[in-house]
Amino acid sequence: MVAAVTRATQTLLLAITGAVLIRMASGDAYLRYVNSWMRWPLIACGALLVLLALVDVWRQDDGEEHDSHVPRAAWLLFVPSLVFFLIAPPALGAHFAERAQTAPVALEPADEVFLPELPDTDPVPVLLDDLIIRAAYDGGATLADRRLTFSGFVSRGGSDRWFVTRFGINCCAADATVMRVAATGVEPPADDQWVRVVARHVPGSGDGGTSEPEVVVEELELIEPPRNQYR
Amino acid sequence: MSSSTSQETHAPPDARPSGRPSLQVFLVFGVLAVLVASQQWLVPRLDDPALATWSTIFVAIVVQSVPFLVGGVLLAGAIATLLSERALRRLVPDNAALGVPVAGLAGVALPGCECASVPVASSLMRRGVAPSVALTFLLAAPAVNPVVLVSTAVAFPGRPEIVLARFLASLVTAVAVGWLWLRFAGRVPILHRRGTHDHDAGTARAFLSSVRHDFIHAAGFLVLGAMIAAAVNTFVPREVIDSLAGNALLAVLTLATFAFVVALCSEADAFVAASLTAFSDTAKLVFMVVGPAMDVKLASMESGQFGGAFALRFVPLVLAVAVLSACGMGWWLL
Numbered sequence: 001m002v003a004a005v006t007r008a009t010q011t012l013l014l015a016i017t018g019a020v021l022i023r024m025a026s027g028d029a030y031l032r033y034v035n036s037w038m039r040w041p042l043i044a045c046g047a048l049l050v051l052l053a054l055v056d057v058w059r060q061d062d063g064e065e066h067d068s069h070v071p072r073a074a075w076l077l078f079v080p081s082l083v084f085f086l087i088a089p090p091a092l093g094a095h096f097a098e099r100a101q102t103a104p105v106a107l108e109p110a111d112e113v114f115l116p117e118l119p120d121t122d123p124v125p126v127l128l129d130d131l132i133i134r135a136a137y138d139g140g141a142t143l144a145d146r147r148l149t150f151s152g153f154v155s156r157g158g159s160d161r162w163f164v165t166r167f168g169i170n171c172c173a174a175d176a177t178v179m180r181v182a183a184t185g186v187e188p189p190a191d192d193q194w195v196r197v198v199a200r201h202v203p204g205s206g207d208g209g210t211s212e213p214e215v216v217v218e219e220l221e222l223i224e225p226p227r228n229q230y231r
Numbered sequence: 232m233s234s235s236t237s238q239e240t241h242a243p244p245d246a247r248p249s250g251r252p253s254l255q256v257f258l259v260f261g262v263l264a265v266l267v268a269s270q271q272w273l274v275p276r277l278d279d280p281a282l283a284t285w286s287t288i289f290v291a292i293v294v295q296s297v298p299f300l301v302g303g304v305l306l307a308g309a310i311a312t313l314l315s316e317r318a319l320r321r322l323v324p325d326n327a328a329l330g331v332p333v334a335g336l337a338g339v340a341l342p343g344c345e346c347a348s349v350p351v352a353s354s355l356m357r358r359g360v361a362p363s364v365a366l367t368f369l370l371a372a373p374a375v376n377p378v379v380l381v382s383t384a385v386a387f388p389g390r391p392e393i394v395l396a397r398f399l400a401s402l403v404t405a406v407a408v409g410w411l412w413l414r415f416a417g418r419v420p421i422l423h424r425r426g427t428h429d430h431d432a433g434t435a436r437a438f439l440s441s442v443r444h445d446f447i448h449a450a451g452f453l454v455l456g457a458m459i460a461a462a463v464n465t466f467v468p469r470e471v472i473d474s475l476a477g478n479a480l481l482a483v484l485t486l487a488t489f490a491f492v493v494a495l496c497s498e499a500d501a502f503v504a505a506s507l508t509a510f511s512d513t514a515k516l517v518f519m520v521v522g523p524a525m526d527v528k529l530a531s532m533e534s535g536q537f538g539g540a541f542a543l544r545f546v547p548l549v550l551a552v553a554v555l556s557a558c559g560m561g562w563w564l565l
Contacts, residue, residue, distance in 0.1 A: 012259060071448065089287035
């Protein structure tokens with residue numbers, strides 16, 4: 001049996017939770033868990049919790065003890081703060097990518113889709129999700145004979161294939177879907193390593209959005225993870 | 232955790248003179264200080280890919296939900312302390328049977344996350360709104376609001392019938408549960424946490440007190456639900472779920488269970504539903520109708536807020552009605 005949470009401990013709970021939210025949102029840490037627009041709601045919410053704790057401290061002498069009984073589950077509110085400090089959860093990586101399912105391409109009827117030509121630079125920078133969509137239509141006609149450059153982290157599949165990978169999130173990391181491109185031509189770096197590659201699309205691979213597009217890598221550069229690792 | 236203080240009973244804790252914090256808070260503070268101080272030593276020892284994935288998803292669910300929960304307790308506080316009797320009576324019809332569909336439609340106008348609506352529903356009940364009406368609102372608000380419908384339309388491009396089916400199935404679920412509750416469950420005990428405000432205290436004071444109380448009350452259960460949901464997300468591979476897609480009945484039950492245990496935000500679940508390509512449209516619809524109405528996080532919060540006897544009846548009822556309503560709508564529209 002655990003002890004009931006006393007009023008003073010509740011105040012500590014509010015202050016710590018509020019402080020952790022503010023700490024998370026004032027740096028880049030919150031981007032590992034939620035969308036970028038969550039920054040100001042998180043700061044406002046953290047500030048409110050700290051304010052509630054301060055009001056408690058200020059009113060110490062009012063003797064409000066009679067209404068301080070809360071369920072023992074309130075102890076659990078310490079867990080997220082402790083996990084944040086002690087495990088410092090990283091952005092989702094190769095471990096989850098190997099378990100998650102590939103996000104399917106939401107295919108619209110081909111005649112309603114207009115894919116603009118890629119800009120005329122060489123190699124041409126593309127986003128991983130853009131590449132996957134372009135590969136899904138017309139056998140990747142807009143990618144033909146182009147040197148493409150894009151980035152992502154390294155993950156592996158069932159066989160000896162390796163992937164340039166990114167996660168897309170809509171609300172938070174719990175709904176992450178994986179976007180990946182199978183790479184050949186070079187030895188794969190370690191899992192979770194961020195890379196930028198220059199590569200050519202293998203014609204026909206990834207057509208219809210049912211499987212991952214394949215690319216033949218010509219150049220590979222190890223890079224630092226971007227500020228926001230999700231798309 | 233610490234059990235060094237003597238409050239094992241349900242007596243009001245801490246009868247000591249006011250103004251002196253109990254021993255407990257110093258102990259907790261000490262433990263936290265030691266843990267944070269030993270962070271450098273602990274972090275490398277907790278370095279495991281599965282644990283890291285679990286903790287990322289767990290923290291993500293909590294961080295995503297807390298601002299919505301705070302929004303909910305603020306609204307609940309406003310209902311508890313600022314809304315006058317007269318205004319409340321004008322907003323909610325006297326007749327509960329009529330109030331149920333009104334509450335269902337009111338959900339369209341109030342975009343909110345499911346965690347926000349639990350304290351709001353509790354606050355409505357404390358102010359004398361019929362439980363069936365408040366529960367209908369609880370089910371409708373996260374499920375049929377414009378934000379959810381727009382995100383569903385984005386996740387299923389060129390399929391407006393899915394958006395319509397989702398809207399109707401969720402609304403039918405909320406209203407049907409409200410009416411069933413009114414008819415059959417009038418005497419099921421619902422724990423009413425005592426309103427925290429002292430009647431002689433000022434409004435601002437009562438408001439802050441209500442917000443504080445409601446937040447601490449609900450947050451622990453939210454964390455519990457997030458821990459379970461993150462574990463399912465991390466340790467159950469998608470292939471296991473996909474392998475059950477072949478049989479129509481099994482597919483529906485699988486996705487209903489999946490929606491219950493992964494506890495996604497209603498604004499995001501359409502994208503996950505769209506990624507479950509192995510399943511039929513009806514099964515995907517079940518996923519999107521069950522999720523906002525009932526999941527492990529909500530069940531945990533509701534049993535904390537309204538009591539175990541309530542949750543034991545309400546949770547299965549909502550699950551059954553949501554699955555039936557989604558299947559019916561899927562058969563009719565998809």
